[in-house]
Amino acid sequence: MTGPAAVQVWWARLGDGHAGLLALLDPVERARYDATTDAANRGRFLVGCALSRIALGELLGLPPADVPLRRVCPRCGGPHGKAELAVPPASEYADVDFSVTHSGAVVGVAVCRGAAVGLDVEEYTVGLDVDTAAPSALSDTERAALYARPAAGRQAAFLRTWTRKEAVLKALGVGLRVSPRGLVVSAPDAPPAVLGWPERLGPRPLVGLADMTVDGVHPASVALVGTGAVRVDRRDASPAVAAYGGGG
Template structure:
């Protein structure tokens, strides 16, 4: 059993958008198909498709189910609509504890899976940096802003993305999204190992949350967060082989 002192095994898959093949669309359930068809932007539609297909293929392999039959739920905790954080129907995984998180940015789609802990994954594009002066005050605390402004201008966009991926991974792990202000969650400076320093809105949860930085192809920053107090031990696996094998 994984305890607070032992690393938490995390399996990670990264995929690149392969186009929009009909073979992947056959894996979607009716709720996913409706959302796919309602998405008008072609790139967003492809990212959603690949995220759904990869989730189904990986979870199906773990559970011994055909990908199209993996029972996923997407229930919004606020309105009950079918657009919340995806999760397995508990009946499909009797021992419990199988959790996953999907993230995508640009042509990159990621999936992280673990047992026994909630998990959040975030990836951002390094080749499309944000407007630092506009975005940073909405994301960073006063202390984090001071660190950012102490950097040379050329390093600030990359540092802001590193801050953001860490915070977004935490918020996704807990299923909170942006309902709580990110600037009230403080993480370590980008040049230091990823960790949570303090969280004004959830002070009691800081001790159980663990972060790890990731780097994807082309230098895109990413981060993963797990609950339970154990540091994630990450193993990367081959997403391309899974997606290419779909008939």
């Protein structure tokens, strides 16, 4: 793939959830929603499912409830893995990929054609223990650079680095099954780029990265595997989510 690849990134909030969105869920999603006991997690799942269906429905020209999705765990085969678009290999939409993320009150979905996509957002909270999180997340070089910064700026720097790493690992479909220490990215205040690659992932592909900030505070990153450049079409999805099923 040459030239910047376009990715739509839709952002909504936990507070956008409402009972009318339940009509958009398929039976598997509804069962998982009903089985989730924590209210906040249940709400994030509902908004994430609805937002995925709204974003994909716009691209496919389908009502959100009719968007064909499947979830298959790569380890056990159960219906709780990463959601994928369930279309035949010969379909004109077989090259569509999407990624869902949520943290705190923020929920996001990225949709792309022609490249694998990963999206991550991290809630910026005062209570993050960077000293505990950094050893398992950062390479030795990244940790040294982090601690060379003033203490007041370390949390923001760590979260920016982390969103880049997790976005790439999500785009690859491996998530945290691969240690993020082996994936080295550029400094938080430098243009986003992958500098080091985990050996266990094989040859390094083209990876495009773009950074965002949600609500002026929360760092987010989107990664595309298969292209070296990213063009982001950012959407505020809150009105769209509120419009379905009687919300708002």
